[in-house]
Amino acid sequence: EVQLVQSGAEVKKPGESLKISCQASGYRFPSYWIGWVRQMPGKGLEWMAIIYPGDSDIRYSPSFQGQVTISADEYISTVYLMWSSLKPSDSAMYFCVRLYNWSDRLDFWGQGTLVSVSS
């Protein structure tokens, strides 16, 4: 059974750094793209970034380029999303998702990680 299990909710202050995680199981981790999707409170879904763990090929949506960093650890089947300096506007729910293929559907979703940034 494919599962994406995300790390727990975070409460941070502006300017702090943060790394959230998504651990995959039930399939061959290096062979599928995994991405991150943001959902701000009461809003829709936004693509952020994706990574192919097999060769660490990475792509960012223009809106998020330079704002976040995606990475993967193939040995523990985990993908990360990192911020070096959080802003209150980063407060949102973040979902990791598996792509069936490069140009294809998002077939499995993590449960979400809520990030709250406030002074």
Add this chain to the structure above:
Amino acid sequence: EIVMTQSPATLSVSPGESATLSCRASQSISRNLAWYQQRPGQAPRLLIYGASTRATGISARFSGSGSGTEFTLTISSLQSEDFAVYYCQQYNDWRTFGQGTKVDIK
């Protein structure tokens, strides 16, 4: 960037009735379109891909159609668990989501 526009923003439907949701792409995306359902407090889940193929385990009450720039998701005989927000997403060129249609109880 391909812009996906969903309509209506909110659809009020009585249980047992059907609902028709629309999604329009700003340029042709062939049939590279998926639909997702998001219930309150939950992660989205895949309903339809390739514009009309139901994902594993999805009820036959959900059907998708369309190609090019115009797409439709139809939900027949709405049940309580179907009241949710529905998103379309194109994967023809990078990937973008529509803004969502909320289906609520009339």
